[in-house]
Structures are given as structure tokens and as C-alpha cells.
Amino acid sequence: MATTTTSPPPPQPQSSSPSFPFPREYFFPAFFTRQTNITIHHAQLTKWSALILAYARHHRLFRITISAAAESDLFFNRGIDRRLSPPDIREVLDFMRKDGRAEFLRPGDADASSSSAADGGDVVFLYWRKPEEWAALVEAFVEETAQKGSVLTVYELTEGENTRGTEFHGMDNQVLMKALNILVKRGKAQIFGSEDSLGVKFF
Amino acid sequence: MSRKGVGIAAFDRSRITSRQFASHGSSLRATNAQALETQLAVFRSLLQQFAQTHAKDIRSDPSFRAQFARMCSAIGVDPLASSNNHSSGSGTSVWAQLLGKTVNDFYFELAVRIVEVCGATRGENGGLIGLSELRERVSKGRMEGADSISDDDVRRAVETLKPLGSYAVVTVGRKEYVRSVPRELSTDQAAVVEAAQVLGYVSVGMLRDNLGWDEARCKTVIDDLMAGGMLWVDKQTKGEWEYWSPGVMADAGTDGEAGV
Numbered sequence: 001m002a003t004t005t006t007s008p009p010p011p012q013p014q015s016s017s018p019s020f021p022f023p024r025e026y027f028f029p030a031f032f033t034r035q036t037n038i039t040i041h042h043a044q045l046t047k048w049s050a051l052i053l054a055y056a057r058h059h060r061l062f063r064i065t066i067s068a069a070a071e072s073d074l075f076f077n078r079g080i081d082r083r084l085s086p087p088d089i090r091e092v093l094d095f096m097r098k099d100g101r102a103e104f105l106r107p108g109d110a111d112a113s114s115s116s117a118a119d120g121g122d123v124v125f126l127y128w129r130k131p132e133e134w135a136a137l138v139e140a141f142v143e144e145t146a147q148k149g150s151v152l153t154v155y156e157l158t159e160g161e162n163t164r165g166t167e168f169h170g171m172d173n174q175v176l177m178k179a180l181n182i183l184v185k186r187g188k189a190q191i192f193g194s195e196d197s198l199g200v201k202f203f
Numbered sequence: 204m205s206r207k208g209v210g211i212a213a214f215d216r217s218r219i220t221s222r223q224f225a226s227h228g229s230s231l232r233a234t235n236a237q238a239l240e241t242q243l244a245v246f247r248s249l250l251q252q253f254a255q256t257h258a259k260d261i262r263s264d265p266s267f268r269a270q271f272a273r274m275c276s277a278i279g280v281d282p283l284a285s286s287n288n289h290s291s292g293s294g295t296s297v298w299a300q301l302l303g304k305t306v307n308d309f310y311f312e313l314a315v316r317i318v319e320v321c322g323a324t325r326g327e328n329g330g331l332i333g334l335s336e337l338r339e340r341v342s343k344g345r346m347e348g349a350d351s352i353s354d355d356d357v358r359r360a361v362e363t364l365k366p367l368g369s370y371a372v373v374t375v376g377r378k379e380y381v382r383s384v385p386r387e388l389s390t391d392q393a394a395v396v397e398a399a400q401v402l403g404y405v406s407v408g409m410l411r412d413n414l415g416w417d418e419a420r421c422k423t424v425i426d427d428l429m430a431g432g433m434l435w436v437d438k439q440t441k442g443e444w445e446y447w448s449p450g451v452m453a454d455a456g457t458d459g460e461a462g463v
Contacts, residue, residue: 028452029404029445030435040432043326082439 020058022077023051032082034091048084048092053101057128062172063105066090066122093124101127125175129167134179137167139188142202154180154198250275262309265353272359313352313360316341321370321383328449329432330384331396334358334372336450337381357381376400386431391416391424396433399448404437406445 025031025047035041055061055074066089069075076083084092096102104121129137138157142148145162156162158176163169168176180200183189193199260267320340324332338357361381364370369385376397388396394414399405410421425446428434434446 024452028435028447028449029439030437030447031452033436033438035435037329037429037432039326040329040435044435047327082437 020055023047023054026051026077027080029080029082032077032084034085034088045092045095049096049099049101052092052096052126053128056126060170061126062175063123063125066093066124096126100130103127125172127175131175131178131182134168134171134175135182138176138179139183139202141166141168148202151199151201153193154200157200265351265356269353269355272355310356310360310363313341313356314363317357317360317381318364318370318383321381325383326432327435327452329428330369330386331373331380331382331388331433333450334379334381354379384431389424389427391420392428392433395424395428396448399434399446403451404445404447405434406443408443 031044031047035044052074056064066086070083070086070089075089093102093104097104103125105123105125141163142152152160154173154176158169158171158173168179177198180189180191183202184191188203190201190203191198192201254261254271257267257271261271262268317337320337321330321332324340334354334357338352338354341357342352358372358379361370361372369383371382373380373382373388375388375393378397378400380396395405395410398410398413405425407418407421407425410416410424411418414421416424425434429436429446433449435449437445437447
């Protein structure tokens with residue numbers, strides 16, 4: 001499924017949701033310097049990972065561009081003039097990737113599952129819900145609204161009136177496709193149609 | 204020098220004497236023990252009465268609990284110590300006997316929570332956490348409406364962890380910490396930890412100027428503390444690097460996984 005070409009420009013973290021309550025460590029200057037002690041560094045990565053996911057969930061961010069995000073308030077605390085450098089951001093994201101909470105998108109490659117931080121992708125999916133979890137939500141929605149056996153377009157799923165109020169309303173198309181593909185693999189759905197008008201049939 | 208008892212009968216006599224001594228000794232011991240037992244029984248019943256009358260206060264009021272604990276220790280009763288090495292044999296502590304376990308359990312449960320919090324935060328603070336920060340974290344993890352916990356409770360609960368070896372309350376400067384690693388702070392390290400209490404951080408220059416140490420000494424101590432995980436480095440300063448005490452952030456934070 002080559003969906004990259006039509007994907008909209010990734011939204012930037014500065015988008016206007018009510019302000020995110022940053023945790024205490026965000027105001028701890030040393031939090032923004034890569035720690036040399038291994039144990040501490042691990043604790044630091046864990047905290048950053050939790051912060052990024054909470055931030056992404058709050059702003060409903062499905063993907064970030066590292067170079068742009070490095071300037072956003074997520075990684076740049078202007079109040080104390082401390083920032084996490086792009087290499088360090090990359091390291092945190094790679095840490096999250098190993099945990100299944102992030103995925104690097106290689107330029108021009110829709111199947112990013114095998115790429116890692118070293119491959120240099122600038123766009124990263126953030127999985128505050130993993131694709132499997134999104135799949136379960138979609139499946140539950142289809143079940144609840146008795147639409148098994150019927151055909152829905154991908155557009156309907158993310159933008160339609162019926163899904164308003166569900167968690168996946170307005171979600172990133174590429175992440176949704178990953179979730180739907182999981183359902184396909186399980187034999188719970190079938191995807192057909194061309195790029196602009198993809199349809200899904202649920203079983 | 205008398206030379207009595209050179210004959211065979213002397214053996215008998217000495218045997219008789221020692222037997223008499225022994226029996227007399229044991230009867231003395233018995234009366235002694237009896238007297239003590241009576242005293243203990245009286246004391247215990249009084250303590251029990253007191254504890255039962257005030258059980259609710261002991262459980263719900265941290266300062267009252269502290270007072271009661273202080274009273275117990277003043278009269279030489281360690282309320283938490285298990286008494287199974289004595290003849291009572293039941294393996295329960297005085298408080299457990301007196302209060303139907305609740306107060307006793309209170310401290311053991313608190314101790315378990317303390318171990319959890321110390322374990323969860325060890326990665327970021329090297330096993331040295333401020334007593335009040337620890338209390339805050341422990342309180343946060345408890346259910347709404349649960350009885351409040353005082354610093355004194357934390358101190359006592361940590362005391363119960365003593366057999367584990369590594370847990371202890373240490374005082375550095377004017378602040379109390381709970382140490383959960385089997386590592387003592389050297390005098391120099393303690394001095395740096397104390398210095399970091401003032402602004403939250405230290406730097407080589409700061410230590411050199413305030414403690415009068417030469418640079419190598421400052422560096423060594425800081426490196427030691429860094430290796431122990433008790434300082435975080437901040438390299439984004441305009442001047443020299445600053446080394447931050449993680450206590451500055453450890454008291455709150457939103458990492459729920461560590462809290463519950």
C-alpha cells in the first residue's frame with residue numbers, strides 16, 4: 001500500500017490544544033542533557049518516553065518530524081532555556097521504537113517497520129496507542145454499530161459523522177492503515193479500492 | 204589449710220553441695236521469673252488497655268502514633284520488634300498482640316511501599332531519596348481517604364527494613380534521606396550532597412570557592428556521586444557544567460507507574 005505520497009503534511013506540536021501539563025522533570029535542567037551514568041540514562045529515557053507519549057496523546061499527535069519537533073516546546077523548554085538535541089531526541093525515539101511505541105518512517109518507503117533511528121528517517125510515528133490497539137478500537141466500533149459485512153471507506157472511518165466521538169476520528173491515515181492491515185491479517189477485514197478511495201469490508 | 208575430705212566420701216559431698224547450689228539457684232530464678240512475669244502481665248495489660256482505648260487515635264493520628272511509639276521505646280519496648288526469639292513463641296510483635304495487628308501491619312505495609320518507591324526511583328537518584336519526598340510519593344500512591352503518613356512513620360518503617368541491610372535513614376546537612384543501597388557516603392560526598400541542597404545543584408567552581416577544595420578533589424567527588432547516580436549533569440549552562448540533585452524533581456513528577 002503506497003500511501004506516503006498523498007499523506008498530508010504532518011501537524012506540528014505547537015497546534016492549539018489546551019496547554020499540556022508538563023511533568024516536574026521538564027523543569028529540571030539536567031533532564032535535557034544526556035546522562036553519562038547508564039542507570040540514570042535509562043531512567044532518563046524512560047521519563048522522556050513517558051513524557052513524549054503523554055504529550056502526543058494530549059495533542060493527538062500521530063507523527064512528528066524530528067527537526068521541527070526539536071524546536072517545539074516538547075523538546076525545548078524556553079522557560080529554563082534547555083533543549084534536547086536532535087541526536088538525543090533520536091535516541092529517545094529509538095528507545096521507544098524498541099518498546100513498540102514509535103516507528104521511523106524512511107523517506108519514500110511506506111513499510112517502515114524495519115527501519116531504526118540509524119537509518120535517518122526524520123518522520124516518526126508515535127504510538128500512544130499501538131496499531132494493534134487501534135485495530136481493536138476499530139473492530140469494537142464495527143461490532144457495536146452492527147456494520148459487519150458492510151463496506152466502509154477509510155474516509156468514513158476517520159472523517160465520517162458516524163465515527164465522531166470515537167477515539168480514531170480524525171486519526172492519521174497511515175497509522176489507521178497499519179491498524180486495518182492487522183485486521184486483514186487476522187482475516188477480520190478486507191481492503192480494496194485505489195489510493196484515493198480505499199474501502200474496507202469487515203467480517 | 205584444711206585438708207578435709209581426702210577420702211572417697213569427699214566426692215559424694217561435693218556432689219551434694221553442687222546439687223544444693225543448683226536447686227537453690229533454680230528456685231531463686233523461679234521466684235525472680237515469677238515476679239517478672241507478674242510485672243510484665245500487669246504492664247502488658249495496662250499497655251493493652253491504653254492501646255485499646257486509643258487504638259483509633261493511634262491508627263489515624265500520625266502525631267499521636269509517634270508519641271505512643273516514643274513512649275514504648277522510652278520504657279524499653281520495641282513495639283515493632285518480633286518477639287519470637289523469646290518464650291512467647293507466637294512470632295508476633297507487641298503491637299500485633301495489643302492491637303490486633305493493625306498498627307503493626309500499618310508499618311509493614313508502609314515499609315513495602317517504601318521499598319517499592321525506592322526501587323522505582325533508584326534509577327534516577329542512585330538510591331538516595333529525601334525523606335519528605337519519599338513520604339510524598341508514598342502518600343500519593345495510597346488510596347483516597349487513607350490515613351495520613353508522617354515523616355516519623357516513614358522513619359519507623361525504614362527501621363523495620365533494617366534486617367535487609369541496605370535501608371537506613373541518613374542525615375546530610377539539615378536534610379534527612381532514606382538510603383536504599385548498601386553504600387555509605389564519604390565525608391566529602393556528604394559535603395557535596397549538602398551543598399547541593401542550597402541551590403539544587405553544585406559545580407566544580409562552587410565547591411572550590413565554598414569548601415576550599417582544590418579542583419581535583421571537587422572533580423573526584425562529583426565523579427563519584429555521578430557514578431553512584433546521585434547527581435545529574437547539565438551541560439547546557441553558559442559557563443561550567445552544573446551537577447543537579449535529582450531530589451529537585453523526584454518529589455512530584457507524573458510517572459504514574461512509579462507511583463502505584
